[in-house]
Amino acid sequence: MYVTRVRAALWIATLALFLALFNVTLSAQWLTYPSKGLPTKADGSPNLMAPAPRTADGKPDLSGVWDVEKNRPCGITGCPDQAPQEYFNIGWALKEGLPYQPWAAALVKSRTAQNSVEDPVTRCLPIGVVHTHTTPLLKKIIQTPALLLILNERNASYRQIFIDGRPLPEDPQPSFNGYSTGKWEADTLVVQSNGFQDDIWLDHNGSPLTEAAKMTERFRRVTVGRLEMELTVDDPKAYTRPWTVKLSQNLVPDGELLDAYCLENEKDIQHFVNHSVAR
Amino acid sequence: MKIKTLGILAAVTLTLAAIPAVAHHSFAAEYDSNKPVTLTGSVTKLEWTNPHARFYADVKDASGNVVNWEFELGSPNGLMRRGWTRSSLKPGDVISVEGYMAKDGSHLCNARTVALADGRKIFAGAAEDGGPGSK
Numbered sequence: 201m202y203v204t205r206v207r208a209a210l211w212i213a214t215l216a217l218f219l220a221l222f223n224v225t226l227s228a229q230w231l232t233y234p235s236k237g238l239p240t241k242a243d244g245s246p247n248l249m250a251p252a253p254r255t256a257d258g259k260p261d262l263s264g265v266w267d268v269e270k271n272r273p274c275g276i277t278g279c280p281d282q283a284p285q286e287y288f289n290i291g292w293a294l295k296e297g298l299p300y301q302p303w304a305a306a307l308v309k310s311r312t313a314q315n316s317v318e319d320p321v322t323r324c325l326p327i328g329v330v331h332t333h334t335t336p337l338l339k340k341i342i343q344t345p346a347l348l349l350i351l352n353e354r355n356a357s358y359r360q361i362f363i364d365g366r367p368l369p370e371d372p373q374p375s376f377n378g379y380s381t382g383k384w385e386a387d388t389l390v391v392q393s394n395g396f397q398d399d400i401w402l403d404h405n406g407s408p409l410t411e412a413a414k415m416t417e418r419f420r421r422v423t424v425g426r427l428e429m430e431l432t433v434d435d436p437k438a439y440t441r442p443w444t445v446k447l448s449q450n451l452v453p454d455g456e457l458l459d460a461y462c463l464e465n466e467k468d469i470q471h472f473v474n475h476s477v478a479r
Numbered sequence: 480m481k482i483k484t485l486g487i488l489a490a491v492t493l494t495l496a497a498i499p500a501v502a503h504h505s506f507a508a509e510y511d512s513n514k515p516v517t518l519t520g521s522v523t524k525l526e527w528t529n530p531h532a533r534f535y536a537d538v539k540d541a542s543g544n545v546v547n548w549e550f551e552l553g554s555p556n557g558l559m560r561r562g563w564t565r566s567s568l569k570p571g572d573v574i575s576v577e578g579y580m581a582k583d584g585s586h587l588c589n590a591r592t593v594a595l596a597d598g599r600k601i602f603a604g605a606a607e608d609g610g611p612g613s614k
Contacts, residue, residue, distance in 0.1 A: 231559055315508035322504040324530070337556060353556060404505065458556045465528035468551075472508045473582045 234454040235264065238424060246453040248425025252387075255343065260387050260421045263343045265456065266449035268336055286447060287334040290403040299440040304408050311406030314474040320401055322469065324462035326376035328400040328409065329359060329393070329417075330431065333447050340457055341427075348382065348389070356459045361391050368394050374411055376400065382419075389419040402433070412437040425451040504530075506579075510589045514580040518548060518588065522572040527555050527565035534568055536576075550576055550590040572596065 239250040253261045270282045291298035300308065311318065320327050327335070337353040346364040351357075361380040369379050372395030382391035393415040400409040409415075413435035420428045427449040434442040506512070520536035532552040537545045552558065555565070568574070573596040581587035594600045 315505045317505070317508050319504070322508075337554075455560075458559070460529045460554060460556050462530045464530070465526055465533075466530060467533070467549075468504050468509055468531070471581050471583050471585060471587060472504075474508060 230456045231458070232454045233456050238453055246424070246451075248423060248451060248453065250424045252421035252424060255345070257345060259384055260389075261343055262341045262348065262389065262419060262421050262427060264427075265338055265340050265452040266427055267338055267452050267455075268334055269448040269450055270336075283336045284334055284447075286403065286445065287331070287336070288404045290330060290334070290407055290445060291443065293445055294443060298407055299443060300407075301438055301440060304438040307408060308406050315472070316404050316406060317469075317472045317474045319404055319406065321404070321462075324355070324466055326357065327354070328376050328396070328402070329378065329380075329415070330400075330402045330409070330433075332357075332359070333429065333431070333449075334403070337460055338452060338455060338457055339449070351457060353457050353460045355462055361389075363389070368392055374398065378415065380417075382417075387420060391417040391419065393417070408438045409433065410435055410437040425453070427451070506589065509581060509583075510579040511582050512579055515577065516580055516588060517575065517577050519573070519575045520548060522568055522570050522574060523547060524570060525565065525568045529554055529556070532558055536574060546586055548586045548588060550578065550588050550593075552590055552593075568593075 235246070237253075238246040239253075241247045253263075255261045268284055268287075271284045271286075272282055285292035289298075316322070321331065321335075332339070332350075332352055332354065335352075335354055339353070340351040342349040342351070346362070348361040348363055350359040350361070352359070359377050359380070361382050363382045363384070365383070366381050368381055372379050374397040375395050376397055378393040379395040380391050380393040382389050384390075394413070396409055396411055396413050396415075398411040401407070402409050413433060415434070416432040418430040418432075422428055429447050429449070430444055431447055432442055432444040433439065518536075518538050520538035522534055522536045524535040526533050532555050534550050534552070536548055536550065538548045539545055575594040576588060576590045577592045577594075578588040578590040581589075592600055
């Protein structure tokens with residue numbers, strides 16, 4: 201019928217306009233490509249509250265694309281890619297703040313007074329595992345029986361957490377990511393790390409991590425949609441006692457990593473008012 | 480769905496697209512939150528790159544001289560997840576920007592909102608860089 205054909209043409213035109221407006225084709229949309237294998241609700245959407253998936257050997261599976269949990273107020277139009285409080289101050293949730301050694305407290309005061317212009321994030325340098333946890337760029341965890349591999353959007357970088365039973369290295373070559381080995385304690389993956397480079401910035405304030413540090417991360421996937429992590433830093437050179445904070449990630453059920461190269465087009469450093477010589 | 484309804488839906492969607500991005504650097508190191516500005520101009524270039532997308536526009540000053548200004552947006556990663564693409568802004572587009580001036584006196588502005596010629600307002604600030612409205 202003529203009316204039916206007109207209506208069909210209208211639908212096609214509407215769809216074409218919709219696609220043109222959003223400049224996409226359905227088959228090429230990796231930005232929102234849905235993850236396979238997630239449990240679903242009655243309406244077909246992912247059930248993020250379902251129990252955490254398990255691997256063939258019965259361990260919780262931490263695999264997925266993850267985004268750091270946001271705990272700062274959002275702008276009027278929403279909360280995407282908002283950095284959490286811990287990005288600026290890793291000890292934000294601690295009642296008495298971070299237990300800095302006096303020199304570390306003075307260092308943080310000096311860094312914040314200069315608007316953190318030497319922040320390695322700003323200089324496009326590697327930023328270490330803690331700042332990577334709090335950075336609002338996506339991460340992908342790939343879990344195999346012997347290795348937990350974390351792929352980061354930031355500078356298309358990676359981190360390896362070995363779960364093959366190897367001990368921590370003795371006298372390791374200092375590294376931005378350190379050396380990590382983990383083992384399962386019931387449903388919690390307990391990861392120990394050492395071998396850090398000296399003076400890694402744990403946050404934008406410049407809280408230091410020294411080469412003397414030992415770090416423990418306890419990962420627990422409490423539901424499909426939530427990965428909780430407890431971070432303990434034991435660094436007597438910079439802190440008067442070990443301290444523990446909680447950092448969590450939320451699953452991105454329909455997202456894929458996009459490379460984010462900091463050096464691609466860095467144009468801010470030249471405009472900073474507190475100029476310093478780059479490392 | 481009627482075309483008109485679809486158009487309104489698209490406009491509303493773009494308006495709701497918040498576009499903050501990675502906190503590459505401290506807002507206060509570069510921009511003055513006490514110097515809000517509104518600038519209107521014609522886009523000359525868009526750099527759809529990390530760590531901050533940025534666009535350039537010819538802006539007429541009070542004497543009628545045309546000055547090319549640089550405007551900083553968020554990371555493309557955040558922008559795309561909010562519905563922007565590298566085609567969202569084209570050379571020739573007339574835009575009005577609300578933002579904050581660079582501290583060093585250069586023709587550089589951190590764009591908090593960008594309004595297209597038809598009035599659609601799009602939030603463009605890197606909200607988690609510590610700048611106004613982010614805390």
